[in-house]
Amino acid sequence: MSELVDSRVGVVVIVYNDADRLADAVCSALDQGGIVGEVVVVDDASTDGTPAVCARLAAADSRVRVVRRERNSGGCGAPRNDGLAAARAARIVFLDSDDVLPPGAVEALVAAADRHGAQVVAGLCVRRELPRVRDVPWQPRLFTGEVGYRDPAERPETVWDTLSVNKLYDRAFLLDHDIRFPDGAAHYEDFVFTARVYAAKPRFAVIPDHVYTWHVRREGGDPSISLRRDRIGNWLDRLDAHRQVVDIFTEADAPALRTAAQTKFVEHDLRLYLRDLPSRPAEYRQPWWDAARKHLAALDADAVRAAFPAARWAAAVLAARPEPTGLARLAELAAEPPRLLGPYPIREGTPVWDETAPEPALTGLADLTPAELPVVVEANVLGPRGNVLDVTVHDLYGRLAAAEPSRIDVELRDRHGDEVRALGVRDGRLRAVPGADAWTGRVSVEALDPAGPESFAVWDVWVRVHLAAGPPLVTKVRAGRGLGRRLRPDLRNGLAFVQFHATASRSLAIRYAGGGAGIREVLGARLRRRRG
Known part of the structure; x- marks a missing residue:
């Protein structure tokens, strides 16, 4: 382990061919004030003007250090691991080159860590959609107040927070537990990293403060992984990451987190893709459907049953149908809030999806109030x-x-x-x-x-x-x-x-x-x- 400088925070900024935006990210870290002792910029073998920007930033502020990879990793995990290894601060924050830290973010995270003796502190991330500025809080229900936990398993819904960048980490905790990001071109590396963090049972705190601004450029030429849902590889990568998450919680003997992660898949991940499925071409739909059914079949039955009714019904339809069917109805069932289009058949006194055998039962419908x-x-x-x-x-x-x-x-x-x-x-x-x-x-x-x-x-x-x-x-x-x-x-x-x-x-x-x-x-x- 590198010798620690002091109790100040190190910000690890990863960058690849982002010369135009890197300075904004680095300056947002430096502008946090003296509480930030270093900014480690990891250049993932950029081929544009990024190296010159890195050099200029390092010359302008002694807190900036640059690590340059000889070969591009193809993902975000390896450069973050390099930054973690190169850092000397006691606490670490991760930042992407096209995002920024809002004023006071690091101070708020550190203050909460000190109050709770926390090894990991999570705060609110805001998705800022560009070019028009539209701020959308990410998973806001998880960040309504300040709370400390001895273990993330005390609040299983924590697994919905899959981001790595909205958190402050005790660097020694990460190193001592050998917690790293997946290397190479792995996508959804945040899913796996945060699962490893939660499974290690850190003293954990949550604050409602806005600590990270995630810039979402939907009309950009190279959208982020989370916006590439029109590519079947994106879906397969997400399923693979989710399988790893479940395995991590299984090996750590964290049954509450394992169940919560599987329920979250049914309620969120599955429905997120179902909304767009009717607009996808036939060559996308069938492999997507096949992979979804295989993944659902491997989930714990109790975890699926724990999902709210509309999500549970959508999963039941996929499980019962070998080929894509009823896509328009499924898309609206996956909407927020869900809508269930007709027909409304009843088989032996039980509401069912349709008349095609087998007829997936809409379990729990009778338990909903009229307003639900x-x-x-x-x-x-x-x-x-x-x-x-x-x-x-x-x-x-x-x-x-x-x-x-x-x-x-x-x-x-x-x-x-x-x-x-x-x-x-x-x-x-x-x-x-x-x-x-x-x-x-x-x-x-x-x-x-x-x-x-x-x-x-x-x-x-x-x-x-x-x-x-x-x-x-x-x-x-x-x-x-x-x-x-x-x-x-x-x-x-x-x-x-x-x-x-x-x-x-x-x-x-x-x-x-x-x-x-x-x-x-x-x-x-x-x-x-x-x-x-």
Whole structure:
């Protein structure tokens, strides 16, 4: 082990052919102040101007040291391991060259480590989608307050935090337990590394502070691994990483973490890919389906049963069908929130997926309250301004009828922020359709105007279905007919385009582009997609 400098923190920055963004990452580490004693930049054999940037940064601040690999590793694991070996600080933080540390991040992590005597501290990561700045907290439910644990297994849901970069590590703990990243071109190396960390049972703390900004460039020429879901190799790499995670927890005799990791796969990983499966080509679908079924068959039955109902049902359909089928229904079942499209057959008193033998049973449906049901609420957009919604609320195996839906409210939720607009509704009453197992209503929305201080915005359309008893059912609206662009006057921006469109999961959304700036945003996005 290298001699430790002091109790300050070392930041390991990995880089490959990222000359334009490296300085921002390194400066964000240096700007943490004197609490950062060193910044180890590991250049994974870059062929662009990165070596010159590294040299300039090292010359400008003595805390910067550069390690250059002779050959490119093809992944992120080997350079991080090199940085860990080269570091001399007592505590370590990892940083990618295209991301940044927000001000005060390291200080917040260190303070929590000292308060709890923690060997690992995790904080909130924020995904910042570019080129438009949209900040989305990553797994926010895990970071609602500060808590210390003697062992991550005390909170099994910790396995949902698979990132390595939102944490402060006691370097001696990593070295003493021989915890390293997978070498080579392994993808999803974070999954394996964090599993090794959790399995080693560190004293662990969680803080709600924003400690890492993950830049997501969806329209870039070389998207990150997590955005390459259109490649079958991406899915196979994810399955392989998940198998390793389960094996690590098994060998460490950590049954709670093993079960939680498998349940997380059913609830998150599987559904994440299912949403896009209908748009994939046939040569992708079958191998994806085969690999998913094989992986599901190896999971513990108790772990699958522990998943929430919609995820469990999707897994049951895959297990029962050797070929891709019902993809549109599965994609909407995998949406957030889930929607279960008809038909709604019942076999021997049990709701089932369809009439094709074997019929996967929808276990647990009877245990859901009316407000928890994955109900379909569909809306056709009417009128030249699009401010009239023709809404249909569909029953679900007869469960909703007993709750007596009465009326609906409509709200817009800003895709680029936290704003929620409750809209004034005229005549939101619902009327039962005889023999159709549905309720309809024509809703005039008095202020269906997505204009705001910004010239461009994207809104999701949600409804609250009020029931005779209990809380309302809250869900996204499914897009029906009447989609398209409408031109309307706008007091702030002159003219505006308002486009009603269906998302990948068939939810109704509204794009607003006002004035010259908004229209340029729309045209620029189209141009970037074509170039991509």
